[in-house]
Amino acid sequence: MAYTYEYPHPAVTADIAVFSIIDGRLNVALIERAAEPFKGSWALPGGFVGMEEDLADGARRELAEEAGVTPEQLSGLPFFQIGAFGTPGRDPRERVITVAYLTLVPMDRATLVASTDAAKAEWFAFDELPPLAFDHAEILAQARAALSRMISTDLSAEADAVFSFLPEEFTLSQAQTVFETISGAPLEKRNFRKWIKTHWELEDLNKTTTGGRHRPAALFRLTGAKAGAKDGAA
């Protein structure tokens, strides 16, 4: 079956930058393309959006198809739009507009499975990326910038989202690692602990970690944001 239009139409795809923090480093999920164009290159998971499908839903579907990360696994996690990328020629086949999304997944749920259209699916440290297909390097740069903005000193409405890098129960040191990794700068421990408690409500679970060859750490759970975080529309 063919589809005919009076005027030419571009194709529309959705691509997803899945970020996680693994061993204190920012990582991105990439797939190795199994088909032309850019066969064999690494790329963001993504693909064509269905005609009756919302853009974000298409992004999630493609993420499941190519990297094995299902919408169920993403449930409760942030999912932001980065923007549309449509420079003519960015896809050698035809005019393709892509809408890029960003999601943040917890370090303890960061497993990828190569699937349809992808030869492999792997985590890459953000500062050691391979050459990427299409304009995905540019898209990733913008995704990274969006992540940084979330925790710029007066917190945006999306700042809560960075807790998605953490397990449900986490230590303050783990939280510090998240903020340090995103900002790229080391933080002073005592100040960080004061600061995080003024901006978020953390419930002390009265449990501790075990197994470390050192003093155990108290476990916390995020229960809410405190007033003072900006509300975005101000």
Add this chain to the structure above:
Amino acid sequence: MAYTYEYPHPAVTADIAVFSIIDGRLNVALIERAAEPFKGSWALPGGFVGMEEDLADGARRELAEEAGVTPEQLSGLPFFQIGAFGTPGRDPRERVITVAYLTLVPMDRATLVASTDAAKAEWFAFDELPPLAFDHAEILAQARAALSRMISTDLSAEADAVFSFLPEEFTLSQAQTVFETISGAPLEKRNFRKWIKTHWELEDLNKTTTGGRHRPAALFRLTGAKAGAKDGAA
């Protein structure tokens, strides 16, 4: 001539939110639609993007065609992408993805001319908008939020853009009006004057306004941003 594809393709449009500050109020340029759908309704200027045309260029072209604001007039002015909007059904004709842009124009250059596809083109106070076509109310809400974010207390990289609301030569009171209008809150005069000078380099032109029934005001020109404004990618 007809265009045929193996798979269905959505249409892609670009819409533009043109903001200006007129008499101390945030205003938006709207056009009255001259054609179906939503004929007679007010809408953002915008339209279909050409197949060889960059998204932002398409937006600028449509803005010229519908509201008489030419790319030359926009030269030097900020032009930000807000994002893509593609909920199925947002356009009754066919599946349409729109990419929305935001621009800020100076109060002294804020003239609109209805043109192709538009019955009228007029400024509307942002807090007294008429009912809008499509999902343009949602798009405008996001554009407004983006504007607010530009001046959230630690300034984003885009904060300089708000000076585009001002004439080349402006008084500090005019600048204060811009920041008050965007933030929605009154600012204390002495603090504002101190603050703006710590964040931007303003050249004192050693000229004053005339004609007011009051003490004349000194005129300034923006010459640069000072260190301390964030650089976006941290």
Add this chain to the structure above:
DNA sequence: CTATATGGTGTGAAAATTACACGAATGAGG
């Protein structure tokens, strides 16, 4: 010359941010 309207300036209080050092608790290994 008086009235009206906006322009322009400094200081002190309060709040937020930064810098900084040491004892505590655990597991590993001798």
Add this chain to the structure above:
DNA sequence: CCTCATTCGTGTAATTTTCACACCATATAG
């Protein structure tokens, strides 16, 4: 069981930034 290595957890003072606040100056209109 003792020691070592390693991470956890805590408070105070100095600095910087933000905020609150009131009065005289200078122009035009009448």
